[in-house]
Amino acid sequence: MPELTPQNLLILTIVxxxxxxxxxxxxxxxxxxxxxxxxxMRVLAxxxxxxxxxxxxxxxxxxLNKKPLFKLQLRVHRKGHPPYEAHTWTTVAHQLTSGxxxxxxxxxxxxDPDDPQKVFVVGPILTPAPLPPPADPVxxxxxxxxxxxxxxxTPDEYEAKRTQILSRM
Numbered sequence: 038m039p040e041l042t043p044q045n046l047l048i049l050t051i052v053x054x055x056x057x058x059x060x061x062x063x064x065x066x067x068x069x070x071x072x073x074x075x076x077x078m079r080v081l082a083x084x085x086x087x088x089x090x091x092x093x094x095x096x097x098x099x100x101l102n103k104k105p106l107f108k109l110q111l112r113v114h115r116k117g118h119p120p121y122e123a124h125t126w127t128t129v130a131h132q133l134t135s136g137x138x139x140x141x142x143x144x145x146x147x148x149d150p151d152d153p154q155k156v157f158v159v160g161p162i163l164t165p166a167p168l169p170p171p172a173d174p175v176x177x178x179x180x181x182x183x184x185x186x187x188x189x190x191t192p193d194e195y196e197a198k199r200t201q202i203l204s205r206m
Contacts, residue, residue, distance in 0.1 A: 076149070080157050084147035088162060089113045091142050092122065104128035107138055113146060113156055123148075127158040177202050 062072065093110035100106065106128050114120050125146075129138060138144065143162045149155040178199070185195040 076155060077157055080147050080149050080155055081159070084157070085115065085150045086159075087113055087115045087146050087148055087156075089123075089144050089146045089156065089158075091138055091140055091144060094138055094140055101128050109138060109158065111144070111146065111156060113148065113153070115148070115153070118153075121153065123154050123156045125156045125158060174202050174205060 089111040091109055092112055095108040097106045097108060106126060108124060108126055110122065110124050112120050113123050127138065138158075145159040145162050146156050147159055148157070181190075181195060181198055181202070184190045185192060190198070
């Protein structure tokens with residue numbers, strides 16, 4: 038074992054302080070790839086949910102797990118706060134499914150309430166499918182009459198369905 042000379046003690050102190058600074062930057066400030074990953078996991082688990090509009094999208098040549106990586110400029114809409122702009126990076130399952138990160142699209146994001154510039158995309162905002170137009174009761178009655186005439190349904194079934202159609206009018 039080497040002697041603990043003043044020079045060796047100084048080197049050991051510098052190494053320990055340098056390591057402490059790097060660990061602080063990674064775990065507290067979120068610096069570097071490991072810090073970004075840890076911050077992302079923390080925000081996605083405990084962050085504030087918000088909506089954002091994609092203002093700009095840039096494709097990159099980078100792929101993570103064979104998924105294309107995009108840089109996004111977003112306008113974030115938090116409840117109780119004015120909208121603001123932030124940028125983030127996101128991957129999508131495949132180049133063909135990248136339409137949901139197109140300019141003008143709305144996406145769901147999670148953000149760090151203590152540092153709102155730390156924004157991570159959760160996914161697209163799903164809008165429900167439009168309801169089908171109401172059925173035409175006249176056409177339904179005609180179809181019902183054809184079915185009973187052809188013998189596909191009994192007169193009792195005809196009367197029950199006829200009553201149901203008339204009650205919707």
